[in-house]
Amino acid sequence: MELDAIAQPELEQIERIGGADLVIGILGHARSEAEGTAVALTGEALAELSRPLRAMVVCHNGTHSSAPVAREAGDQSPAVFSCSLPPPAPGETAQHGISNAYRTVFAVGGKLGVRACCVIASGSQNATPGRIHRLVQPVLDLGFDLVAPCYARQKMEGLLNRSVLAPLHGALYGQRLQNPMGPDFGLSGKLLQRLLAQASVRRRGVERSLLASIASAAACDGFQVCESQLGVRQQNPTDWDNLSSLLAEILGAAFLEMEGRAAHWQSIRGSQTLPRLGQPEVPSPENPTPVDVKGMLQSFRLGAQNLQDVWGLILPPTSLLELRRLSRLTDDQFRLPDQLWVRIIYDFALAHRLQTISRDHLLRSLTPLYLGWIASYALEMQAAGLTEVDSRIGLLSKAYEDNKSYLVSRWRWPDRFNP
């Protein structure tokens, strides 16, 4: 598959190794010592497992070492080999870069015939022996095929996951995951082989994001899925100027995946909670910096004032009327009802499939609505604790499931069913 990204000496080394139990991808910013560190981290993580394993570490440090790091210390110690990926191409977006790196890690895993694969893509600062162990151990010892991450979050963190990705995944595929698009995952060799096979078939068709395919493929093909508590996720600060690009990239991938698996999710009703392994970590104290709700509401109102023509091509008249009414409310009164938000997301997904307008325009025009949702959520959850936040998100997930019949009807008969 994507082995072209790996330098020739390292490819030869992979050929020489022949086989391994585990492949570990540590993707993040380029650091000169990253490869050595990754090997050490992996060695530590594997030492905690019940039996010695052979592992290959694919590191994102961008330096092709002609003499790859190989360590074999005694019979009972794990053997850890490593190879590196080139730095991301200039102009390549973060999500695209991660998706490409995932492909390479999977290709290496496929070549070595591994039993398990683990990828830490949320930044090298998040790669710890404990985290690697928590993603690998359920696959090797408990027989799970996919280990999805579960992070300790503040109430204003992971908002795109809370508002769209997680509840949409739950409603579509019937499995409640905190982070259906990872980006850190543990996978079994069986699931990895299935994803490789699906990706090679798709090469002839539309290119879908591998990151968006992992959880949905596991759900649709009946693999065993669980979540693992990974603690706090260190993230880079939000780039507000490029929020619309982030939305276009993430939601575009999710909607494309949704389109590709339409035949499967239309028959699923309800959702189930999955086993969550490990002890939940208490997130660091609440960030005292207030959220700029005023600015978000201003963006929402500006959108409602100027984007009616664009939204009119995507949303039904009832939703447009409701949005117009919301734009006239004062800051304190502003609340975006769950049903309206869910239908907006479903209508955007449908318009994305029908290509009603250019897909880039479509996804970017969702930005003011998303900011409106954040503002409404921030106002509602101002004084709430983490438990209340979880129950609030539970209600939103239920709204996604309750309105699934609306999505299915519109998906099947887009012209006939337009309230």
Add this chain to the structure above:
Amino acid sequence: MWDQVGQALRLSMTKMLSQLASLLPGIVALLTALVISVAFAWALAAILRRSLKRFDFDRRVAHWGFPAMAEWSPASSPTLLLTRAIAWIIVFMGFLIGISAFDGALPSQFVIRLFAYLPDLMTAIVVFVAGSIVARFLARSVLIGAVNMNLQYARLLSVGVKWLVTVLAVTIALERLGIGGGIIRLAFGILFGGIVLALALAVGLGSKELVSRSLERETSKASGSNVKEPVGHL
């Protein structure tokens, strides 16, 4: 003398009747060409109307970014507008074929010149249609981008870009048709300049907000570099 007058009258009548008789085949040919073209136009329009209705052309035109086309159309239906336009073009072509059947020098020359003009006409139509599509696409891009950048002048910017491209396309089309000449160029210069000035003012006023917001962000970063962003999306 009366014989001569009678002969002259007979001669002129014969001449007139023979001239009239020589025109008759042409008139019959013109009528035949018209009847055939009308029948052909009617049949083609009916087939086209049915196909476009099946294709849901009216709704698609609005989705392609031409909602205004329905306003210009009879019964607010772009399908009717298109089928009628094509039908009338066919009738007109039939009329031209009928006229050329007279074999008169003037109509023939007219037809030759008209046919020579057709490629320019087609080029102008293509330029205009392509210009309209590009104008709408760019206008929508600018509108969404400007709203996402929180610019109060988003719509003004978008309309400005749309007219800029439309004026450019119309000028190229008219130049191709050879209409207006210098006046069109002058009018284009004035209009283009006016729109660019309006856009410059809008961008200037809009970027004032952008610059101040960017400065505010920089200042807050500098004053509290340890302050963590309270909102995370992923």
